[in-house]
Amino acid sequence: MSQNQTDACFQLKGSNVTSIVLELNQYPSPDFLPQLQLKVEQAPQFFQQSAIVISLERLNPTELFVDFQPLIADCRKVGLQPMAFKGGDDSYHSAIAETGLPALPSSSGRNELLELEPKSQSEAPTEELKTVIERVVETRVETIIEEKIIQRPTKVIDRPVRGGQQIYAEGADLIVLAQVSEGAEVLADGHIHIYAPLRGRALAGVKGDQTARVFCQHLEAELVSIAGVFMLSDELKDKAWKQAAQVYFSAERLQVAPL
Amino acid sequence: MAKIIVVTSGKGGVGKTTTSASIGTGLAKRGHKTVIIDFDVGLRNLDLIMGCERRVVYDFVNVINGESSLSQTLIKDKRTPELFILPASQTRDKDALTEAGVEKVLNDLSKDFEYIVCDSPAGIERGAQMALYFADMAIVVTNPEVSSVRDSDRILGILQSKSRRAERGESPVEEHLLLTRYNPERVENGEMLSVEDVKDILAIPLLGVIPESEAVLKASNQGSPVILDEESFSGQAYDDAVARLLGEEREHRFLEVQKKGFFKRLIGA
Numbered sequence: 001m002s003q004n005q006t007d008a009c010f011q012l013k014g015s016n017v018t019s020i021v022l023e024l025n026q027y028p029s030p031d032f033l034p035q036l037q038l039k040v041e042q043a044p045q046f047f048q049q050s051a052i053v054i055s056l057e058r059l060n061p062t063e064l065f066v067d068f069q070p071l072i073a074d075c076r077k078v079g080l081q082p083m084a085f086k087g088g089d090d091s092y093h094s095a096i097a098e099t100g101l102p103a104l105p106s107s108s109g110r111n112e113l114l115e116l117e118p119k120s121q122s123e124a125p126t127e128e129l130k131t132v133i134e135r136v137v138e139t140r141v142e143t144i145i146e147e148k149i150i151q152r153p154t155k156v157i158d159r160p161v162r163g164g165q166q167i168y169a170e171g172a173d174l175i176v177l178a179q180v181s182e183g184a185e186v187l188a189d190g191h192i193h194i195y196a197p198l199r200g201r202a203l204a205g206v207k208g209d210q211t212a213r214v215f216c217q218h219l220e221a222e223l224v225s226i227a228g229v230f231m232l233s234d235e236l237k238d239k240a241w242k243q244a245a246q247v248y249f250s251a252e253r254l255q256v257a258p259l
Numbered sequence: 260m261a262k263i264i265v266v267t268s269g270k271g272g273v274g275k276t277t278t279s280a281s282i283g284t285g286l287a288k289r290g291h292k293t294v295i296i297d298f299d300v301g302l303r304n305l306d307l308i309m310g311c312e313r314r315v316v317y318d319f320v321n322v323i324n325g326e327s328s329l330s331q332t333l334i335k336d337k338r339t340p341e342l343f344i345l346p347a348s349q350t351r352d353k354d355a356l357t358e359a360g361v362e363k364v365l366n367d368l369s370k371d372f373e374y375i376v377c378d379s380p381a382g383i384e385r386g387a388q389m390a391l392y393f394a395d396m397a398i399v400v401t402n403p404e405v406s407s408v409r410d411s412d413r414i415l416g417i418l419q420s421k422s423r424r425a426e427r428g429e430s431p432v433e434e435h436l437l438l439t440r441y442n443p444e445r446v447e448n449g450e451m452l453s454v455e456d457v458k459d460i461l462a463i464p465l466l467g468v469i470p471e472s473e474a475v476l477k478a479s480n481q482g483s484p485v486i487l488d489e490e491s492f493s494g495q496a497y498d499d500a501v502a503r504l505l506g507e508e509r510e511h512r513f514l515e516v517q518k519k520g521f522f523k524r525l526i527g528a
Contacts, residue, residue, distance in 0.1 A: 162416025
C-alpha cells in the first residue's frame, strides 16, 4: 500500500507569492543607503520585515566587479529581508553566489514599478503605498482569471431545439443544424450559428463577450442578445426579417445585417 | 417485439383518442394484431369511442397492480378481428401508473401483439410522459392553429429528451405529424394555418391530414371509429394515414376546397 496522504510530512506545491521587488538602477553608490532609508521611513510598518527580491534587470554597475554583501547588509539594516536575486546576466553569478541567496530567472511577465516618489510631506504615505500594492495584487488576480477561460470544443446540435428546451454551450461556440423553435432558448459564451430558422431566443456572449455574434439562415427570432444587450422581435422585424442574417454588437448597440 | 406507437399532442381536444381508435382499427383491419391502451387514467374515453364501455370489467391499473390478468382485462373488439382494447381506470389518478408497472404490461403485450397504440392524455405531466416513455414511434396530433402547434412543438421536445430511447441514447423516436380538423375553406380565408405553415414550424414528416367533418362527431357518438365510415372523407384520410404508416406511398388528399357540383350538393356529400 502506498503511503497514506495524511501521514505525509509535507507536500510539494507550486504557488505564486506576491513580494516587493527592489529594482537596482545604479550600484554601488554612496546614495543607496540614505535613499533606501528615506523610502522605508515613509511607511515603516509596511516595510517591517518585508521579504524582497532584488532585481538586477536594469542594473548599470558603476564598478566592474560588484559586491552584493554590503547591499544585503544595508537592506537588513532598514528592516528588509532579501530572499533572492532576479535577472541580470551571467557576470553577476559569482557575486550572487557569495551572498548565499538563490538567483531567480528573469521574469517574462509584466513588472509593476512601485512608484514611491514622495509628492508632498502632508500626504499620508502609508495609504498611498497600500493602493499601489493593492493595484499590483489586483493586476495579478486578473491575469489568473484570464488564464482560466478555457476554450472548449464547439457544441454541435443536429436535432431541432423545441419549445421549452434550452441549450447552453459553456465556454464555447454553438452550432445548431436544425431549427430553433418558438419558446426554445440557445445560449453560448461564444458565437451562435444556426443553419435553419431561428424562431426562439439566441443569446451569444452570455459571459460578457461583446465580440460574439449570432448567425442564422432565417431570422424570425423572439429575442437575440449579445453580451446581455438584447433586441426583441418587434425591432428585428424591420431589419433582416425572414432572411439569412447576422447580429453583432457595435457602436453601443446591436446591429442586424443580412448575410 | 411489438412496435409501440404513442398518439400524443400536448394540447387537449385535438383528436388524440379519435386518432388512436382509427389508427388502431386500421392496423388491425390490415391483419396486424393490435392493442390500444388508454393512458388517460381518471378520464376514460377510449372505451366510449370504441363502443365497448359496457364491457369494461377490469382496467389498466388493475393489471399494473396484479389484481387482474391481461387476458381477463383486454376487451376484444366486436367489429374488427385482431383488435383489443385495454381501458383506463376511471376511479384512480395518474400516479397509479408506475414506470415499472407500465413496462411490465408493455413487455407482456409485446409477446402477443404486433402494434401497441398508446392513447396519451393531454398535458406534459406524468400521464403523458408515461404514455410516450416507451414509444418507438409517435403520432403527433395537431390542429391547424397556433396554440396547438406550439404545444406539439413542446411535446416533440419531450419525446427527444425524456423518452426511453433518448435516455438510452438509442435511435430517436420516429415522429409523424397528423393534422386533424383541417378545413381548406378556412385556410383559404386565412382563418387557419395551412399544411405548409404547420409543416414549416414543426419540421417533421406529414403522416396525414384529416379534414374537419361531421362524420367524426357522429362516429364518436355511435361508438364506432371513424375509419370504419368508408364513405366519409375523414375515414378515407385515416385509411391513407394507416397505409403510409405501414410504408405505402399515398398522395395527400382533401387539402383543397372541394368544388361542390349541383348534384353533390343535393345528396350533401
